[in-house]
Amino acid sequence: MINVTLPDDSVLEMAPGSTIGDVAAQIGPGLAKAAVAGQVDGETVDLGYALERSAAVRILTARDEEALVVLRHSAAHVLATAVRELKPEAAIGFGPAIEDGFYYDFEVDEPFTPDDLEAFQEQMVEVVEADHAFERRRVTKEEARELFSDDPLKLERLEEFDDAEVITVYKDGPFLDLCRGPHVPSTGHVTHFKLLSAAGAYWRGDEKRQMLQRIYGTAFFKKADLTEHLERLEEAKRRDHRHLGKQLGLFSTDPRVGPGLILWHPRGAVIRTEIENFERELVQRHGYDLVYTPHIASERLFEISGHLENFAESMFGAMDVDGVAYRPKPMNCPGHIAIFQGAPRSYRDLPIRYAEFGTCYRYERSGVLHGMLRVRGFTQDDAHIFCTREQVPEEIERLLDLVDEMLRVFGYPYTIALATKPAKALGTDEDWRHAEGVLASVLSARGLDYAVDEGGGAFYGPKLDFELTDAIGRKWQGPTVQLDFNLPERFELEYVGEDNERHRPFMIHRVLVGSMERFVGGLIEHYAGAFPVWLAPEQVRVLPISEQWEASAREFVSQLEAVRVRVTLEARDTLGARIRNGELFKVPYMAVIGEREAEAGTVAIRMRGEGNKQEVMERGAFIDRLRAEIESRAPTAV
């Protein structure tokens, strides 16, 4: 007999060769029915997995996260089964579960059409109704070659196995796949799924290889979960910054300007300006000096920095200026370094912190451009800190404060990752260990949780990555803090120490928003276009009930303008239509003035999205409240 240890530490005695399904049945008939897979010593396996030795076993049901991965992987097989039934000539590639769903790659002569997708979805229903068991078989490489003799992509994969390795294949009905598993017991378990899109994908992710056709889908155990997921996709679409940006008049691009180059319209420029003003105030309070550096520089600079050597394919081409090659800058660091080197520096000057809204240009392949989120010209809220080795911990501390203060204002929760030494790296092991240790100990000293991104650092130094979570749970790249062992060497940075000797300073790169373009694009989606009052392009819209009260309304508008509130007067159309437009434009406050208000010197305030909660206030009181809300930069996402 063997001992099966369950998660509650109870132990079952089972005959060797018992399956996970047997274990579930032993525990209870309810669990036997609910079980979809299992875990043996932490590894996810089929329900049919036979236990030969004592082990820790966990039964997975629809409630377990790990089971969802199994289900989705099985759904990918169901998709491939269906595709093969309708298009037997399709060669099969890979079909894994991914975050939020699954995909399967096929090699076909004709790309899939939306009609094909619908046909596959329907055929999948047939496959599910047929309730084919997922049968696992262990085969030798030789046998596998035989089984997949008609599947060139699988044969290619097969050759990567050792000759002696045991290979597993899974069969559901007519469909056989080279696959490690595990799977749900039968196709009948895959009940709630939806195919979402088809697109090209290179075989093995290699752009030199042939393009396959990838079908994406998602699957859930419960219909309600599927519905919710599809609704979340709809919600994301509704928040798309490209649509909202156009609708709300925030930004555009123009083919005559060129792809990936953003035109900030007045309403969008207001948002950016407010953020910049906020940051200027913030960094000056945190001991930075503001600087400006040119958008282009002689190639000499980028030779020294190493950008021409390492980053050239992301740089715009050279322009000839009096026989000298110039380039648009892809980063701001060399310029800041040049300022640092503009005078001899003493240890008494350090730390020196330079901050700039620096506009950079990078050549991005046309296919990666995306609204404001991925562009070719963007402005970074970049800063570089030059300090002594001893000052690094305190500078990191200050940066953590700065990041926290800044993200709090936008209402982003965040997580921190420490990215460590990659395989190919500059600098000694000792430098790296020391730098990583400094970052880690500062985080720990503050009691901050962080993940370690092993090998995720840049070749020139470790970094802290801050990941933001937006209002609908999506992750965004946030601030980064990057130590640099490289540029101080390349530029031969120096300061004179207490000992009257020359020393090399440490250099820290950091961005908070990263690029204004990307950040504002993200903010549009985070707030769904309904910006908090301090950022709202139009903060108050004043609506006189009829022409009679326009004079009174104008007076109120002047009062608001006098305290620099962004306000408009809207007197056309019926009140209902104006209210509707104000809501569509997501104006935070609408101020209605009619007979009652004009005579009493009050105003009827309607808050965005809360039409049923109106409030009649003294005008002065409203202005005070509004000013307080603006000055505190209250993150009232509505």
Next chain:
RNA sequence: GCUCCGAUAGCUCAGUGGUAGAGCGCCUCCUUGGUAAGGAGGAGGUCCCGGGUUCAAAUCCCGGUCGGAGCUCCA
């Protein structure tokens, strides 16, 4: 960059090898309004650009530009 898809009024989109359409927006007039669309009339188009096929192309074909879904890459 690659595969596929798309481009028609300011916006969202329908449509077709033979006279260019809707809703919203805009303009004018009527209506003077109490919290998400009052009414009538009107203006507005190089159907993305270039070439080809055709008696005839906005429609079919080829090339380009721009956009989209992905792959790969990234602030």
